[in-house]
Amino acid sequence: xxxxxxxxxxxxxxxxxxxxxxxxxxxxxxxxxxxxxxxxxxxxxxxxxxxxxxxxxxxxxxxxxxxxxxxxxxxxxxxxxxxxxxxxxxxxxxxxxxxxxxxxxxxxxxxxxxxxxxxxxxxxxx
Amino acid sequence: xxxxxxxxxxxxxxxxxxxxxxxxxxxxxxxxxxxxxxxxxxxxxxxxxxxxxxxxxxxxxxxxxxxxxxxxxxxxxxxxxxxxxxxxxxxxxxxxxxxxxxxxxxxxxxxxxxxxxxxxxxxxxxxxxxxxxxxxxxxxxxxxxxxxxxxxxxxxxxxxxxxxxxxxxxxxxxxxxxxxxxxxxxxxxxxxxxxxxxxxxxxxxxxxxxxxxxxxxxxxxxxxxxxxxxxxxxxxxxxxxxxxxxxxxxxxxxxxxxxxxxxxxxxxxxxxxxxxxxxxxxxxxxxxxxxxxxxxxxxxxxxxxxxxxxxxxxxxxxxxxxxxxxxxxxxxxxxxxxxxxxxxxxxxxxxxxxxxxxxx
Numbered sequence: 001x002x003x004x005x006x007x008x009x010x011x012x013x014x015x016x017x018x019x020x021x022x023x024x025x026x027x028x029x030x031x032x033x034x035x036x037x038x039x040x041x042x043x044x045x046x047x048x049x050x051x052x053x054x055x056x057x058x059x060x061x062x063x064x065x066x067x068x069x070x071x072x073x074x075x076x077x078x079x080x081x082x083x084x085x086x087x088x089x090x091x092x093x094x095x096x097x098x099x100x101x102x103x104x105x106x107x108x109x110x111x112x113x114x115x116x117x118x119x120x121x122x123x124x125x126x
Numbered sequence: 127x128x129x130x131x132x133x134x135x136x137x138x139x140x141x142x143x144x145x146x147x148x149x150x151x152x153x154x155x156x157x158x159x160x161x162x163x164x165x166x167x168x169x170x171x172x173x174x175x176x177x178x179x180x181x182x183x184x185x186x187x188x189x190x191x192x193x194x195x196x197x198x199x200x201x202x203x204x205x206x207x208x209x210x211x212x213x214x215x216x217x218x219x220x221x222x223x224x225x226x227x228x229x230x231x232x233x234x235x236x237x238x239x240x241x242x243x244x245x246x247x248x249x250x251x252x253x254x255x256x257x258x259x260x261x262x263x264x265x266x267x268x269x270x271x272x273x274x275x276x277x278x279x280x281x282x283x284x285x286x287x288x289x290x291x292x293x294x295x296x297x298x299x300x301x302x303x304x305x306x307x308x309x310x311x312x313x314x315x316x317x318x319x320x321x322x323x324x325x326x327x328x329x330x331x332x333x334x335x336x337x338x339x340x341x342x343x344x345x346x347x348x349x350x351x352x353x354x355x356x357x358x359x360x361x362x363x364x365x366x367x368x369x370x371x372x373x374x375x376x377x378x379x380x381x382x383x384x385x386x387x388x389x390x391x392x393x394x395x396x397x398x399x400x401x402x403x404x405x406x407x408x409x410x411x412x413x414x415x416x417x418x419x420x421x422x423x424x425x426x427x428x429x430x431x432x433x434x435x436x437x438x439x440x441x442x443x444x445x446x447x448x449x450x451x452x453x454x455x456x457x458x459x460x461x462x463x464x465x466x467x468x469x470x471x472x473x474x475x476x477x478x479x480x481x482x483x484x485x486x
Binding site for chain 1: 154155159162165174234352356416417418420439442447469471
């Protein structure tokens with residue numbers, strides 16, 4: 001399992017890249033894409049939508065099931081990775097390259113995990 | 127604690143994702159549902175379907191019993207033939223749908239859905255009459271499905287040509303495949319050419335391994351219940367508990383080819399006759415908007431609910447989102463635009479012809 005050190009992680013398997021200008025990229029972790037299987041559909045918010053920590057902002061679907069994508073922080077959507085709408089499988093191919101949304105962070109949640117903590121968390125969940 | 131099929135250890139060692147299904151721990155996928163699905167459409171796939179139930183009916187009155195218990199007509203059936211039939215309750219709802227193998231004049235093998243095995247056995251037993259013995263032999267048998275365009279080639283490596291049933295819905299009993307005693311039928315639940323092999327539970331692993339190695343060069347891979355479900359849906363084959371149940375009649379779900387109202391009395395006949403032309407029907411839906419439709423979603427025209435989806439997902443070979451639904455018959459014309467509620471969002475779809483996929 002790939003877990004880049006420069007990212008933060010949530011218990012619901014989203015990754016966050018906090019950037020110095022107060023924005024953040026959000027995506028699904030390698031662990032998540034492996035568990036979900038090949039993704040065939042992605043539903044993302046619109047630019048300008050507010051996202052709220054611990055609430056679903058979108059969903060991803062495999063053949064078998066649909067899963068919510070949970071916001072790891074509060075923010076406003078600045079950009080949506082539209083490429084994923086046509087090719088959801090990019091998330092499977094490159095989970096840390098295939099970001100879902102970019103947001104303007106309003107409140108950053110305190111309890112996001114480091115890479116080490118997240119790896120331990122996933123090992124527990126296996 | 128779930129039951130294990132004779133192939134359980136293989137599945138676990140192969141790294142399959144195991145899920146509880148109909149009281150068994152079954153492989154839902156080995157690697158990826160889409161990959162397994164495409165293997166069956168393009169090459170071949172091997173399924174452990176040992177969870178299916180098998181009930182043997184024998185006795186002088188066996189034929190009379192099956193003609194009374196099941197909705198299809200078995201009078202003209204000959205040895206070595208397989209016939210599909212619903213089994214109805216007194217109200218015309220479906221107790222289960224089954225395959226009936228004619229083993230001999232007075233002997234029939236009935237293959238039932240795993241989840242309905244006990245219910246079916248009790249139902250059949252309590253409605254049987256005269257000289258007939260019913261025996262649930264499920265635990266002594268394993269069932270392996272070899273499906274896909276390469277399946278005949280693969281089977282030919284393990285047995286003589288004369289041991290391979292040549293026609294759809296026929297079978298040969300007591301044949302040797304890889305030296306193992308089998309009943310082989312040309313049947314399946316994928317919409318693809320293929321065979322189902324029944325053998326003693328103790329021989330299952332040997333047969334499974336022999337098939338897998340025989341099919342290696344043809345691209346045969348083990349497939350789980352996930353691909354079995356997407357394959358049957360792509361071929362628009364109904365599944366008990368989805369497209370039919372105790373409250374849905376076989377006519378409503380368009381299984382009229384398996385219901386012979388002109389034959390003598392059978393369980394559910396008077397109710398089906400009294401109900402007349404069904405008001406609802408089973409249709410195919412193709413998503414034309416964005417999204418994936420799944421089961422138990424309301425189907426709308428405008429603000430009016432006209433029915434409910436019964437199965438639906440992304441279909442790998444057709445590479446699109448499809449569903450089956452039971453809807454008001456008035457709206458069943460191919461091309462009719464509908465929308466389907468997907469978790470509070472409306473997804474546009476249109477009524478499309480069934481089956482979605484038909485092998486060439």
